[in-house]
Amino acid sequence: MKTPLSWRAVANITRLGVKELWSLARDPAMLVLIAYTFTVSIYVAATAMPDSLHNAAIAIVDEDGSPLSARIAASFYPPYFKTPDMISLSRMDVGMDNGDYTFVLDIPPGFQRDVLAGRTAERGRHAHEPGIYRQLLHP
Secondary structure, three states, X not given: OOOOOOHHHHHHXXXXXXXXXXXXXXXXXXXXXHHHHHOHHHHXXXXXXXXXXXXXXXXXXXXXXXXXXXXXXXXXXXXXXXXXXXXXXXXXXXXXXXXXXXXXXXEOOOHHHHHHOOXXXXXXXXXXXXXXXXXXXXX
16 A cells, blocks of 8 residues: 655655746746746747638539529528639549649539439538648738
8 A cells, every 4th residue: 555645745745846947947947948938938839820711712513503502502601601603523623733722522413313212422522731731821
C-alpha cells in the first residue's frame, strides 16, 4: 500500500516550484516568449484563416431537370456560394481544370424519381482542391 504524500515531500515540491519561478523571473527572453505564445500566437492562429467558404464558385450539372434538383440548386446562396452556374456534363471537367469552379454537383437523370421511391439516389460531387484553398485564403 502506498503512503500518502508526506509534508516533507510537499515542502520539497513547493521549494522546487518556487526555485523554477525565480529562475523564470531572471530570464527575460523566456518571459517574452511565454507571453507571445499565450497571447499574440493564439490570436493570430484563431483569426488567420476563416472557418467557412466565402463566395465559392459552384456549378451544377442538372441531368434530371426535376423540381427537386431545382430546389437543390436554389439552396446554394451567398455569402457562402456564388450563384450556381448550370452547365452541361461535357463542360464540367473543363471548368474544373480551368479553375472556374470550386465545386461541381452532378445530379443524374431520374434523381427525383429515385428519391421518391426510397431508392439510394446516386449523385456526383466534384471538388477542385486548389480552388477550395484559394476560396478559404482569399475570401
